[in-house]
Amino acid sequence: MQFPCLTLEQLKPLEEEFVSFLIVNGVEGETWKMLNETAPQKAEELVNLFSQVVWEKILIETHYVKRSNENERVVVFLGVEEGEVIIGQMQENKWVFHTGKKQWKEPRELEVLNFLSQGFVRASEGEFNALKELIKS
Secondary structure (H helix, E strand, O other): OOOOOOOHHHHHHHHHHHHHHHHHOOOOHHHHHHHHHHOHHHHHHHHHHHHHHHHHHHHHHOOEEEEEEOOEEEEEEEOOOEEEEEEEEEEOOEEEEEEEEEEOOOOHHHHHHHHHHOOOEEOOHHHHHHHHHHHHO
16 A cells, blocks of 8 residues: 655654664665765655655554534544544534444545545544543433
């Protein structure tokens, strides 16, 4: 599965991990500088390979996502074979909640990536369960 290459902005906070990745792959400081100058495609391939490792880890470790604005709150549990969604919508000055389940049509990691690319951010189990409890009461 091919994931998007991380942007420079996304790579900056991962600088230490990227340096460790390069060292493990036999590319140290001066070698990296020379590679960037003489073989930029090879350097780009290493960045892409690192991106794949990062995305794979993020997507495997993400079990909950959320998205919210003034009128809507959505929290999703990302299970192995299906997802469970809780949607809260502001209607006539009160919150109305809906729940549902969705079978994955794509591999789970692609489903998670789809949510993240739609503006969802990682959430916690506690956030999901708190909303679930709110609906019950």
